Amino acid sequence: MATVSIPARTTTILLDIEGTTTPITFVKDILFPYIREHLEDHLSTHWEEDECKQDVHLLKKQIEEDMRQNRSCPVHTVDQTVHTDEEKAIREVVENVMWQMAADRKSTALKQLQGHMWRAAYTSGRIKGEIYPDVIPSIRMWREHGLKVYIYSSGSVEAQKLLFGYSVEGDVLDLFDGHFDTTIGAKVDAKSYGRIAERIGCRPEEITFLTDVIREAKAAEEASMNVLVVVRPGNMELTDEESASYNLITSFSQLQLIGRA
Numbered sequence: 001m002a003t004v005s006i007p008a009r010t011t012t013i014l015l016d017i018e019g020t021t022t023p024i025t026f027v028k029d030i031l032f033p034y035i036r037e038h039l040e041d042h043l044s045t046h047w048e049e050d051e052c053k054q055d056v057h058l059l060k061k062q063i064e065e066d067m068r069q070n071r072s073c074p075v076h077t078v079d080q081t082v083h084t085d086e087e088k089a090i091r092e093v094v095e096n097v098m099w100q101m102a103a104d105r106k107s108t109a110l111k112q113l114q115g116h117m118w119r120a121a122y123t124s125g126r127i128k129g130e131i132y133p134d135v136i137p138s139i140r141m142w143r144e145h146g147l148k149v150y151i152y153s154s155g156s157v158e159a160q161k162l163l164f165g166y167s168v169e170g171d172v173l174d175l176f177d178g179h180f181d182t183t184i185g186a187k188v189d190a191k192s193y194g195r196i197a198e199r200i201g202c203r204p205e206e207i208t209f210l211t212d213v214i215r216e217a218k219a220a221e222e223a224s225m226n227v228l229v230v231v232r233p234g235n236m237e238l239t240d241e242e243s244a245s246y247n248l249i250t251s252f253s254q255l256q257l258i259g260r261a
């Protein structure tokens with residue numbers, strides 16, 4: 001396995017999650033199916049609790065907004081197995097959430113409900129955050145060499161903390177100096193990377209960013225970060241031109257720190 005040396009000026013490693021530290025399938029095959037499978041049960045169990053009431057309230061406002069904007073939304077059909085008003089209301093919420101997820105909507109209402117359900121799943125041990133086996137040993141080694149390590153993912157900071165706080169390797173949150181999500185800006189926008197450097201308190205040149213997505217790699221490079229493209233099973237295939245333009249790694253253990261104490 002070829003080694004890739006990171007520049008001596010690098011003081012900070014910035015990591016993407018999906019396709020970089022974690023299989024891209026984790027979200028698609030574990031997190032989203034969990035919602036689909038447990039939604040009705042979750043709503044029935046917590047229907048009378050404040051947090052669940054707030055989630056449902058937000059979803060209803062979203063439905064009203066969608067109706068006003070004439071976005072297609074499932075119309076509730078009379079279901080013979082539904083008897084009480086509560087069952088009917090739950091069924092309506094389930095239908096709407098399924099519809100939003102099928103349409104890949106990113107509404108705040110949907111994200112909030114999903115976040116609450118995932119938190120319960122992680123804390124009860126029903127879901128564990130997946131991390132490739134080379135990731136944690138490498139991060140520990142980088143830290144021993146004095147590098148700082150940050151996360152930048154489109155998943156919310158709260159979701160990132162759940163993944164690493166309840167991971168297959170246990171709670172590894174103490175290995176990270178901080179977390180960024182898209183509240184700092186889109187991952188394909190060079191300005192976001194400038195802001196991250198500013199927030200960390202260093203120059204973009206001092207940061208090495210690891211991602212699987214070429215558009216993110218381009219944006220980080222435009223902001224003067226050093227970039228490595230991570231190739232993992234199931235990641236989007238790179239074109240020959242893309243492969244030729246970037247340093248590629250298939251494992252974090254390929255990173256070599258040269259000339260460091």
Ligand SMILES: [Mg+2]
Nearest residue numbers: 016018019212
């Ligand atoms: Mg990614």
